[in-house]
Structure formats: structure tokens, C-alpha cells
Amino acid sequence: MAEDVSFEPAPLDRASAFYVAGHNGLVGSAIWRKLQDEGFSNLIGRSSSELDLKNREAVFDFFRENKPRYVVLAAAKVGGILANNTYPVDFLSENLRIQVNVLDAARQWGVERLLFLGSSCIYPKFAEQPIREDSLLTGHLEPTNDAYAIAKIAGIMQIQAVRRQYGLPWISAMPTNLYGPGDNFSPQGSHVLPALIRRYDEAAKAGQASVTNWGTGAPMREFLHVDDMADACLHLLENYDGSSQVNVGTGSDVTIKDLAAVIASAVGYTGKIEWDVTKPDGTPRKLLDVSMLTQAGWKASIPLEEGIRSTVEWYRQNIESIRS
Template structure:
């Protein structure tokens, strides 16, 4: 890949996009393009058309999405479905129309069926019902995967989809109404510690198992995908290791230094029993995650402490 190639990172201010930006800069890429949501509304077809005409990007990395946890997905199903489809459809379609040769589409492990065998293989896509608590987001991402696959099949362009497992890291969303489980726990344990180590109430039973990938590892995987030509269209990106939500809570509690009680509210939903990615396909291609969970959580908490006065709040 030419280090002067015009690379547009959609969502460059978010946790994922900003990590990709930093990783590309560190590798010597000099022509990165970014637009805030105020400067470019990716849901607006006319604005996206004008952007492609004026900027003429050669590579697109789609890290733009409306994201959130179980609560946000349950409460705002239409926005999670429609806004994500509008964003990715505009980017994919105008990339095809303007002859963009390389497109990296980022999705999520939630595209796989709720009760799919573990670990999750790429071949399990569309083989069963989705997890109801995030199916709206999942359906949108599946359409993006299939659109890239169709372009690859019909037009022979190097459009690929990377499906990361649960992500966390600097610039995460720590708003308790819309955040994912790991940053929400960091916020809860920190606030409880500051309140005299009061108890922390967590959703569910603590028994579901989850896999977590430090966002800088994902950024490294994106750079690897940019600089290499993959044989297939869909690749899982993860660590290949998981742990229970209870074990995660105890690890975060220890990292934060909270000494109060943890109370599990079993009346709240657990979500999918287990979501472990089969990452053998990506490893065979030559990439493997490097950051251990304990190290990543410590780095994330340090970032939180440095930025907690103005951390990202999400408004619906």
C-alpha cells in the first residue's frame, strides 16, 4: 500500500476510528482523511456524494456506526437498524461508483446466530436466529458484509469485512445508559470506589462468557488487512480467549481498587450465553492479537482517569 494513498477513515473520532488513525500515522501513512459527523453526515446521500467527488479517496475504512449495549439496542431498534444501514450503504455504494479499490468494513461478532456452535466460525453467518437484544444492529451489519461480498464477487474489488469481538480501550463510551459491559463496569466500580466503596449492582447472573479485544489490537489488524490481499471476504478478529462476566467484573474491580460488594440482578437479561470467536482464519492469514486483557483494562482505566471530566457521553 502506497504510504501517500488517500485513506478515508469513517468515524475517525470514535474509539475504533481514532485507534486506526493513530496506527496508520505510526506506520508512516501521510494522507489520512477524516470528517466529523457535523462536517459530513454519512446518513445523507447527497453529502456523501459531494465528499467522494471533492476528496477522491482511494481507500475507505468504515469504522462509523451507531453503537451501544443491550439497553440502547432494546430501546432504539429503528435507529440502530436504519442509521447503520444508511451510513454503510452510502459509503459502500459511492466507493463502488467512484472505483475505490480497497474497502475495509468493520462489523461485530453479534452478526452470528445466538445459539451458533462455539467458537464462532465465519461459516456460521445466517445459519440461525440472532440474539434478540441486538438483532437490529446485527441485521444492519450483516447487510454491509453481504454488500461487500457482492461487490467482491461481481466486480472483483478488494472489499473485505472484519468482524471484531467485544472491543474496549481509550476513547470508549462510559455513559451508563448506552455503554457496553466493560466500560460500564469501569465507570460503575470507579464511581462506587469514590463513594466510599459502596456496592455495585450488575445486570444478569454473571455466568455468560465473553471475549474482549483491546482496540489498538483491532487497529493493528486493520493495518494488516490494508497492507495485504486476503483470499476471502469475511474474517473474525479477536483473541480466541473468553471469560465469564463475573470473572471480568472481579478483574475490573481489582484494577480499579474497589473493595465493596458486587450484587447481581438476575431479573435483568444475560444476552447470548457465550460469544467466542474462532480466529484461526485470521491467524492463518498472518495476524494475531497481542494485548492481554489485564494489560488492556489497566490501560483503559488509566485513560478513563485522565479523561473522566470530559469522557464521551452519548445522547439518543
């Protein structure tokens, strides 16, 4: 069985072919922007209509024809609590197929550096806070999104297996809750922060006297602007080589109730905020320990209130064309 090859931290070659899988999504589009800003001149992206990553033959053909030197696997079927809880088969099956196809093809066609992106939902529901990387597989998952989590855990395991069996310096990173331009603002399929932005913006425009949110508002969540995430991804590709997944977050969290208040203020909503306690809260707290990321030389730079304000502006400017 092969040992990890020697990887010395160094800038990636800006002229080499770099494939961003999922380049139209929230994370992928931010990574694409970051790479463009950093001078990468040979970026490769395919929409889902151009390349169905669930089609193994098509994925292998794509890698054979394009032979990317670097890959970020940001493509995934994603959604909020409602979507994950309603369609677990879709979230498990589709994500497993996407990951296995891309990772197998990347290995066969000699991808040098690859970053697999997962999610903080891989960790046990009641993991000790803040959650360290070694908490993986130490307890039960949050049942409302366990299918998605299992798929992402499988991706981490495949990265580690490739490192052991083939000696490739591939890595994986687990972001906390992300938000920013390009997010999904659908009432049914979005995560909490963009869902609240849409809800409060519409309530402000309609002059609603009150807005009711799911749960108690007590759970605590950590939020990272997607532009910070993109910056962290490039930093890890150029500076980190290890078998453990790396947590990517801010190191601080906020209650959903406080988040709602910040968003209401950002959109100019002045009505009453109410809570439907018959609806599920999900995981009570989910704060990532970012010590490993800090040791690798990176930390977040976009404050939450600033990031929310800019996201509200983007939402309003793009309301006709965003995913809704």
C-alpha cells in the same frame, strides 16, 4: 458478472489518500493512530457534524472531491444491550443508510481497497463455539440486538456483492467486543466493559459498600483491545483478500463475573459485588474462532488485565471530556 481482481499482498502506499469513516469513534480513532504511526501522510477524516454519512448526496460529494484510494468504514451507530433493545429502528435504519451511502460512493469513485467493519453480533445466538465465519445466517440472532446485527450482515453482503459484480478486492472484518481509549462510558449507552469501569470507579470514589450488576455474571465474553484491532485492520488490508468476513479476536474468553472482579481490582474497589438475576444476560457465550485471522498472519498481543489497567488510566485522565 465480474470476477475478483488479482490482489497480491503488499504494503499500502503511505502517501495515498486514506479515508477513515468514523475516525473519532472507538475503532476509528485507534485506526487513525495506527495509520499515523505507520507513516500514512494523507489521512482524511470528517466528524459527523462535518459530514452526515446518512446524507447520500453529501457523501457522494465528499468522495468526488477527495477521491480516497483506501477506505476503512468504521462509522456506525453503536450501543450496549439497553440501547439496542430500546431503539432497534434507529440502529437498523441509521446503520443501513451509513453503509449503503459510503459503499456506493466508494464504488462509484474508484476506491481500490476498502475494509468494512461489523460486529460479532452478526452470528446466531446459539452458534457452535468458538464461532466460525461460516456460522453466518445459520440460526436465530440474539433478539436484544438483532436490528444492529441485520444492518451489519447487510454490509457484509454488499461487500461480497461488490466483489462479484465489480471485481473489487474489498474485504470485511468482524471484531469481538472491543475496549480501550476513546470508548463510550455512558451509563445508558455503553458496552459492558466500559460501563463496569465507570460503575466501579464511581463506587470506589463514593465508598459504596456494594455494586449490583445486571444478570447472573455467567455469560462468557471475549474482549480485544482496540489498538490490537487497529493493528489487525491494517494487516488485513495488506495481506488478506477473500469474500468471507474475517473474525478478529483473541481466541479466549472470560465470564462477566470474572471480568467484573478484574475491573474492580484495577480501579481499587474493595466492596461487595452483587448480581440482579432479574435482568437479561444476553447471549450465553460468544467466542470467535480466529483460525482464518491466524492463517493470515496476525494474533492479538495485549493481555486483558494489562489492557483494562491502561483503559482505567485513560478513563481517569480524560473523565472531563469523554463521552458520558
